[in-house]
Amino acid sequence: MSTRPITTREIQLVAYPDGLPAESDFAVVERDLPALRDGQLLVGNRWVSIDPAQRVRMNPAAAGYLPAFALGAVPASWAVGMVLESRLAGFEVGDLVLHNAGWQEHSIVSLAGGRKPRVVVPSGRIREVDFLGPMGWPGLTAYAGLFDVGELRPGETVFVSGAVGGVGSLVVQLARRAGARVIASVGSREKARFAVEDLGAHEAICYRDGDIRDLLPAVATKGVDVYFDNVGGDHLEAAISVMRPGGRVALCGAVSSYNSAGTPGPSNLFLATAKGLTLRGFLAWMYEHRFERSNAYFGGLIDEGGLVSPHTIIEGLDDLAGGFIGMLKGSNVGKAVVRVG
Structure with a gap:
């Protein structure tokens, strides 16, 4: 039986960038993991996404899109991880989920705010990381x-x-x-x-x-x-x-x-x-109702070997900030992701 982690590491935004972000705008912080409340999941993240649109929310005047990320907080991002503890109906320990609370080793996920977490199932040629790309x-x-x-x-x-x-x-x-x-x-x-x-x-x-x-x-x-x-x-x-x-x-x-x-x-x-x-x-x-159709299309292409789905993989949270900056400079080919665990 695995032991529940008591601490985790996360990436916090500590300064709003002026132009291209610098690594000093971010910090890797260790913190305690609180006990779960009803309606929450504890997820051990395996992959987290870095996306250009996150840069928009690092502007305190980013009106008209989504609220700016708060200083000292973890920037929201898509992630794929395994449920380690569940107090949320419909999710079991061992489920693999796609959720929007990444940029950390462990995430506490709920249905409040953001997009609803989804159970995802790799099969055939569909890999875990594909749920941050063509299957996501x-x-x-x-x-x-x-x-x-x-x-x-x-x-x-x-x-x-x-x-x-x-x-x-x-x-x-x-x-x-x-x-x-x-x-x-x-x-x-x-x-x-x-x-x-x-x-x-x-x-x-x-x-x-x-x-x-x-x-x-x-x-x-x-x-x-x-x-x-x-x-x-x-x-x-x-x-x-x-x-x-x-x-x-x-x-x-x-x-x-x-x-x-x-x-x-x-x-x-x-x-x-x-x-x-x-x-x-x-x-x-705005087109979430097309998710299943999109997944069926891309899933079929992946299974038949008909889709090129490159990823630029950054290893570990310590290199996440550098990978994010590199992506904004155009260094990535395909989807930029961080392998957490």
Whole structure:
């Protein structure tokens, strides 16, 4: 019989970053684990997620999205772990769960606030870590963003920014399988090769090779029908310039602005009016009703060996802050995760 842990370690936000975060903005803290109350789980985390959108909540003036993370608190993140103790009906010791209280070795999880924890079951080729990628919220984001928001149709041209990230890498593959022509934007020539040779993009642009507003029109000579936007800023401006009439933009993220309060928006926004474009923002939870459909789709692809699902793995909480900063700088390929235990 295992002994219940009495202490745990966690990552706390101790200062709001000014620009790109620094490791000194975070601290690894050991604390006592309190006794569970009714309606709670104690989860031993195995994998925790690091995501670009967490940077938005490290801004005390992050109005309009979700509340800013409090100083001295653990930034919320998705995690996969095993239930060690349960006082919550429907969850048993030994269950593997997906929950939103990561960035710590052990989490006390309840139904209050955030998203409801889910029991997940690895099987076949589906691994635990896949529930932080294609079988989790990134998978739903890609699926709903492309098909529900972008309303992709066979034969159309899709432009994907952040195309080898945790969401973008899935969008590229979904679009290719749906019969679209796919143009990917990435941050290095090595990533461009990966986008074409491994993910299946027809064309890949390294935005560091010039101004994306010049690079994209040279590739999208017949225009773009759907833009899946993970970057915002100059990428959104470039996409608007080449969108075909009636095109759709799925506004998923704007990582180009997360570390700066002064990143300008597109200067050609009136073209959206002139072309009859639809620019539609979304968050994955708005399409939670599509979770099972998304999981069935990706689960089938994984089992048949038809999905490339890369992960950038950071080993242990001590290196989490460095991995988070590296992800914001574009060092990751695929989903960035931390192996906790």
